[in-house]
Amino acid sequence: MELIENIKYFLLCQKYHWKELFVYRSQALVWLIVGSSILLFTYLPVTIIYNVSSGIPGWTYFQLLLLSSTSGFVMELVWYFVLPWGIVNGMRVGEFDKYLIRPFGKVTCMLSGYAGNLVGSTGVIGSLFLIIYCLINLNIQIIPIVIFFVSIIIGIIALVMVFLLITILSYKLMNSANFTNNLMNLSLSANTYPLNIYGSGIQLIFTLILPIGLAVYYPTQVLFSMTTPLFTLILIFVFAIIIIITKIGFNKLIKSYSSGGG
Amino acid sequence: MDNNNMDNNTIITVDKVLKKYTVNESNSKKGFLNGLRRKKVTKIAVRNVSLSIKKGSIIALLGKNGSGKSTLIKMMTGIIYPDKGHITVDGLSPYNDRKKLATRVGVVLGAHGQLYWNLPAIDTFNFMKSMYKIPEVEFNKRLKSYLKLLSLNDVYKKPVRTMSLGEQMKCNFVASMLHNPKIVFLDEPTIGVDLPSKSALKEAIINARDNSGTTFLLTTHIVEDIEIADNVIVIDKGRKKFDGTKKELEKIFGDKRIVEVYSSKIKQINFKSYGRILLEKNDMIRLEVKPSMLKNKKFLTMLNGKYISDYRVSEPHLSYILSKLYKSFENNK
Amino acid sequence: MSSTYLALFKISLKDKIAYFKDYMFSAVGRTLTYVLMIFVWNIIYFGGHFTTIKNFNLLQIDAYFVIGSALFLLINSNNDYIVSNDMKMGNVAKSLIKPLSYVYSVFIESFSENILLLPSVLIVIFFTLYYTGLVTTLFSIITVIIIIIIAYLIINILQFMIGSFAIYTSSAFGISILFFNIIEILGGAIMPLTFFPSYVNNIVMLMPFQLFTYVPASILIGSIPSSTYIYYIFFGLFWLFIIAFVGYIFWNHVKKKISSVGG
Numbered sequence: 001m002e003l004i005e006n007i008k009y010f011l012l013c014q015k016y017h018w019k020e021l022f023v024y025r026s027q028a029l030v031w032l033i034v035g036s037s038i039l040l041f042t043y044l045p046v047t048i049i050y051n052v053s054s055g056i057p058g059w060t061y062f063q064l065l066l067l068s069s070t071s072g073f074v075m076e077l078v079w080y081f082v083l084p085w086g087i088v089n090g091m092r093v094g095e096f097d098k099y100l101i102r103p104f105g106k107v108t109c110m111l112s113g114y115a116g117n118l119v120g121s122t123g124v125i126g127s128l129f130l131i132i133y134c135l136i137n138l139n140i141q142i143i144p145i146v147i148f149f150v151s152i153i154i155g156i157i158a159l160v161m162v163f164l165l166i167t168i169l170s171y172k173l174m175n176s177a178n179f180t181n182n183l184m185n186l187s188l189s190a191n192t193y194p195l196n197i198y199g200s201g202i203q204l205i206f207t208l209i210l211p212i213g214l215a216v217y218y219p220t221q222v223l224f225s226m227t228t229p230l231f232t233l234i235l236i237f238v239f240a241i242i243i244i245i246t247k248i249g250f251n252k253l254i255k256s257y258s259s260g261g262g
Numbered sequence: 263m264d265n266n267n268m269d270n271n272t273i274i275t276v277d278k279v280l281k282k283y284t285v286n287e288s289n290s291k292k293g294f295l296n297g298l299r300r301k302k303v304t305k306i307a308v309r310n311v312s313l314s315i316k317k318g319s320i321i322a323l324l325g326k327n328g329s330g331k332s333t334l335i336k337m338m339t340g341i342i343y344p345d346k347g348h349i350t351v352d353g354l355s356p357y358n359d360r361k362k363l364a365t366r367v368g369v370v371l372g373a374h375g376q377l378y379w380n381l382p383a384i385d386t387f388n389f390m391k392s393m394y395k396i397p398e399v400e401f402n403k404r405l406k407s408y409l410k411l412l413s414l415n416d417v418y419k420k421p422v423r424t425m426s427l428g429e430q431m432k433c434n435f436v437a438s439m440l441h442n443p444k445i446v447f448l449d450e451p452t453i454g455v456d457l458p459s460k461s462a463l464k465e466a467i468i469n470a471r472d473n474s475g476t477t478f479l480l481t482t483h484i485v486e487d488i489e490i491a492d493n494v495i496v497i498d499k500g501r502k503k504f505d506g507t508k509k510e511l512e513k514i515f516g517d518k519r520i521v522e523v524y525s526s527k528i529k530q531i532n533f534k535s536y537g538r539i540l541l542e543k544n545d546m547i548r549l550e551v552k553p554s555m556l557k558n559k560k561f562l563t564m565l566n567g568k569y570i571s572d573y574r575v576s577e578p579h580l581s582y583i584l585s586k587l588y589k590s591f592e593n594n595k
Numbered sequence: 596m597s598s599t600y601l602a603l604f605k606i607s608l609k610d611k612i613a614y615f616k617d618y619m620f621s622a623v624g625r626t627l628t629y630v631l632m633i634f635v636w637n638i639i640y641f642g643g644h645f646t647t648i649k650n651f652n653l654l655q656i657d658a659y660f661v662i663g664s665a666l667f668l669l670i671n672s673n674n675d676y677i678v679s680n681d682m683k684m685g686n687v688a689k690s691l692i693k694p695l696s697y698v699y700s701v702f703i704e705s706f707s708e709n710i711l712l713l714p715s716v717l718i719v720i721f722f723t724l725y726y727t728g729l730v731t732t733l734f735s736i737i738t739v740i741i742i743i744i745i746a747y748l749i750i751n752i753l754q755f756m757i758g759s760f761a762i763y764t765s766s767a768f769g770i771s772i773l774f775f776n777i778i779e780i781l782g783g784a785i786m787p788l789t790f791f792p793s794y795v796n797n798i799v800m801l802m803p804f805q806l807f808t809y810v811p812a813s814i815l816i817g818s819i820p821s822s823t824y825i826y827y828i829f830f831g832l833f834w835l836f837i838i839a840f841v842g843y844i845f846w847n848h849v850k851k852k853i854s855s856v857g858g
Contacts, residue, residue: 013393016378016385017343023380023421030769031372037776044780048790049639050647057642098376103364119772159815176617182624189628197638198631208469255343255357258283 006108011092013112021118028118035122038076041089042130042192059194062137063224068192069130070152071216075188077124077156082163086114087231088170088177107247109122109165126238140223151232155215158239161246162211168253184208190217214238268385273477274315275339275444279347281308281333281500301538307333307550310347310499315493317444318475322468322482322491330500331481335447338404338479339369352444365394366436368446375434383418383425383433387440394441401440408436412462413471417486428459435463446470448480452487464490485581498591512583519556520582523565524572534559537570599695600703607707615711622712629664629784633657649789651828654727655816659787663812665719667784669712670747670807674706675774678758679767688853698846699824702751720815729816738824740810745831746806750778752842759849783809787818803834 022028046068050061059067080131087110088098099109103201163184170179189211195217196205206213221227286300308330315321336342340356340357340363354363369375377386391401409415412432416575422430430463431448431451434581437447447469452460468490470476480487494511496504504511520540525531533539536552536558555561556575565573578586611618631849633656639645640653651659676703683686690697724731726782759772779785781804788809799805810827813819819827 009393012389016381016389019385020378020380024764027764027769030764030773034769034773036631037773040776040780041785045785048786049635051792053639053645054643056638059741094371096338097341097371098369101339101364101369101371105363114414119769174617174620176620178617178621178624182621186627187632190631193631193635198634202634217300246369250743257342259333259342 004107006104008100009024009104010108010112010115010121014116017116020212020256021116025168026129032122033188035119036126037050038072038119038123039130040128042072044091045192053095056194056197063136063220065191066131066138066223067194067220068132068197068215070220071125071188071191073124073127073155074152074212074215075191076127077119077186078125078159079184080117080120081111081115082116082180082184083117083120084163084167084170085181087167088175088180090114091168091171091257092175097259107164107250108163113161120210143230144223144225147232148219151219151222151235152205152215154236154239155211155219158242158246159212159215161243161250165246165249165253167224168250172253172256187212211238211242271316272314273317274313274479275348275350276311276313276334276338277348277350277587278310278312279308279334279337279344280306280310281330281344282306282339286395287522306500308337308497310495311500311502312576313495313502313505315477315479317477319492320469320471320478320480322480322488322494323497324482324485324488324584325495325497326483329483329497331483331497332449333477333496333500334450335481337402337448339367340364344500356364365441366444368441368443370425370431370434370446372434372449376428376437377422379423379436380421382421383414383437386422386433386437387418390437390440396441400442404440404442405436405548408439408466411466412436424541426456426459427454428456428568431455432459432463432466439476442474443476445479448478450481450483452482452484460486496587498588503591504587511587512564512577517540517553518550518578519553520576521551521556522574522576523547523549523566523570525570527569531564536564539574568580600699603695603700604703604707607704608710611708611711618708618711619788621627622715626668629660629667631784636660638847648816649787651787651789654729658723658727658729658816659812659818662815663724663784663808665716666743666811667779667782667808668781669709669716670743670750670846671709671775672747672751672754673708674701674705674751675754675767676706677678677701678755679761679771681851682759682761682767693841697727700701703753705751715856724815727816731817732821732830734824735814735817738828739814741828742806742811742814743832745786745828745835746811746856749831749835751802752838756842756845759846762849762852768824778807780803782807783812787813803831804839806831807835 017172021031023103043065044118046061046065049055050064055061056064090099090113096110096113100106102109163180166183167177167180170176186221187206190198190202190206193247195206195213198206218227218235219233222229224230228233264492271294282304284304311334316381322335323331335341337344337593338351338356339573340360342356342538351363352366352398354366356363376390377383377430378389387401390396390399396404409418412435414429414432414436417425417429418433418436422433425433435451436449448467451463453461464487475488480491482488488508493507495502496511511589518537521537523533524546526545528529528545529540533547533549537554540550541548551561636656637653640648640656646652648656678687680691681701687697690700708784719842753774754771758767760770780787781799781802783805784807788796788805791799806827810819814824814827
């Protein structure tokens with residue numbers, strides 16, 4: 001019940017937030033173009049790699065393009081919900097106060113207050129088109145596709161919580177939004193390619209510490225039958241643990257929010 | 263906390279609340295590199311403050327910039343947690359029952375506060391209606407009433423960014439009142455606001471208190487804002503220095519009278535023997551005297567003497583009383 | 596007057612140093628995204644048993660990404676954000692009545708940020724060349740220094756112009772990001788420009804963006820012949836002249852607009 005109320009409130013905030021974004025139409029158009037440029041960063045490197053070489057061993061062109069697009073889709077959606085600059089600035093100047101006086105949970109307040117950017121939204125749509133394009137060319141059955149999307153959606157929820165927590169932590173320790181933003185950029189770039197090319201250390205980082213690999217690389221592995229489908233259940237279980245732990249961490253950290261001025 | 267004060271009429275209680283925060287201060291030593299080094303310093307924003315507020319009252323929380331007033335408000339609304347002590351607002355703990363309390367309180371933080379900056383104010387009002395689930399009939403009735411009271415009928419349909427500060431504040435006030443809260447916190451609501459808007463806001467506050475029994479707590483460092491207050495609480499350097507009515511404030515710190523004397527021979531009269539000289543000009547002098555001096559024969563004779571063209575006796579202005587109050591804080595440091 | 600600008604430089608430097616930790620995280624993070632490409636290309640070379648791809652051997656491609664990202668980071672400025680923000684706050688209009696050139700002030704502010712990166716960039720380049728064993732000549736180093744200075748001026752002028760667009764759009768952040776994305780690709784930060792299809796390469800090689808990453812990095816790793824160094828210097832000067840001229844005209848137009856409507 002409370003979850004439904006929170007979702008309704010989030011959607012209400014989005015409605016007015018988007019209405020406000022489109023007040024300046026030319027600026028909105030520029031942001032939409034910027035968002036669609038994510039496609040270039042996904043499509044171009046992979047296409048060039050396969051033009052000049054035989055590509056990454058064990059991965060065909062469309063498989064790698066699907067992996068890259070999934071990384072883009074996942075991270076752009078996370079960015080849509082967690083905008084480090086907005087959140088840190090809001091906390092720094094006390095703008096976050098106006099959300100805390102509303103009758104909703106603090107996570108909801110934070111996400112509703114700062115979610116929704118034009119770049120993220122076009123990036124998501126563009127990446128989704130690429131994913132569908134690759135799926136069509138790869139001729140994958142419908143059930144694995146459904147399992148794939150379910151696991152990445154749950155993964156996105158977990159990643160939103162993780163990056164929200166990191167944003168608050170970096171604000172508390174360093175009063176910085178740059179740190180989280182760069183971490184998100186790095187996660188996007190690193191997961192554009194198969195995690196096993198980086199060696200076990202980096203693979204571990206992007207699996208357990210910044211678990212974007214769980215939402216991108218491993219679901220893709222399951223999709224291409226590179227690992228057992230049962231792995232999906234393990235993934236969902238791990239995501240649930242991540243969501244719980246990060247929620248607890250967030251609640252503890254947000255207690256030390258001191259607003260701006262006094 | 264004295265339990266005698268915690269009766270059914272009390273809507274807010276604050277009990278020995280303490281709030282600290284850490285800031286980075288630059289090193290005061292000379293030198294380029296020394297200037298870069300920063301040290302963490304703990305500041306106490308609110309020190310062991312206790313107070314209680316009755317239902318349906320208008321309370322002015324007065325204090326200089328940085329005295330801790332806004333911090334106190336933010337703790338009462340659940341925005342921040344106190345480091346020590348307890349707060350109860352309408353029977354709820356603001357930080358533990360924040361969501362529940364949020365439906366019963368309204369908060370005005372800054373001029374454009376909750377308003378969507380690039381959209382007309384009506385969009386924010388509709389947003390509030392949806393968020394607080396205000397029934398359509400009630401919403402329309404309340405909105406119409408506030409728009410009329412605050413003369414916003416020509417204003418509420420234009421983008422907030424095009425409004426004056428006064429208009430923004432009035433719209434912000436309306437937005438915080440639409441869900442008919444029991445308690446409204448206003449943080450410095452009249453800063454930079456024009457005189458007519460200030461008057462309209464004060465009228466709206468009194469109106470809400472009288473018609474709906476709404477309790478108001480407004481923080482301010484502007485003396486004129488307290489004219490509508492039933493009680494005044496003065497905070498200085500995080501401590502509560504005064505909690506009482508305006509009359510009590512005047513009695514303690516306004517136990518003098520101000521006498522303005524007009525004469526062309528000001529320099530020839532020894533006014534020092536009558537009281538403290540506040541202002542001296544060639545043809546006017548302003549004195550602070552004890553009330554008993556007004557019955558003093560010698561003083562009255564002087565006032566009615568041939569050299570005095572006119573004189574005026576008045577009670578000290580509230581700003582004067584408060585400046586004396588702040589001075590007394592400095593002296594008691 | 597020069598003492599005024601020197602004082603401005605000192606205070607900007609002090610301001611940047613105060614947030615240096617934050618800035619370094621940002622710089623390291625951005626560099627790492629390019630450096631990850633080393634892993635990608637290593638696996639491509641080893642997996643496909645390549646010795647060279649488009650005249651780049653494995654050591655060269657590894658060095659390219661490290662040096663290229665360091666150089667790109669060094670020359671990138673914040674002029675667009677500074678100017679866009681100043682326009683929004685009305686600071687530009689105020690600055691125009693001061694006895695100080697607004698353009699120089701902005702350049703000094705962003706230069707103070709870039710100069711802080713110089714020691715780390717030099718260390719990165721030195722160790723990369725040392726570790727990969729790629730020999731570079733004095734002539735190459737001098738050429739790279741000249742090209743980097745030209746590239747720095749070009750990118751600063753372009754970003755200043757982009758920031759000035761805020762006079763029309765209230766915020767130029769979107770255009771700034773779009774521009775940054777474009778120069779990342781067209782400058783060769785994502786991968787060497789010779790990897791692009793030839794029809795794309797032919798167009799890209801006419802643009803000045805190659806001076807930002809591809810040309811200086813390729814010179815240092817020895818994948819560009821020394822006979823072309825002078826060409827690239829004159830190519831850079833040509834584009835610098837064009838862009839500076841366009842920038843000058845554009846800024847005069849913007850100043851007139853600021854004077855009439857504020858900004």
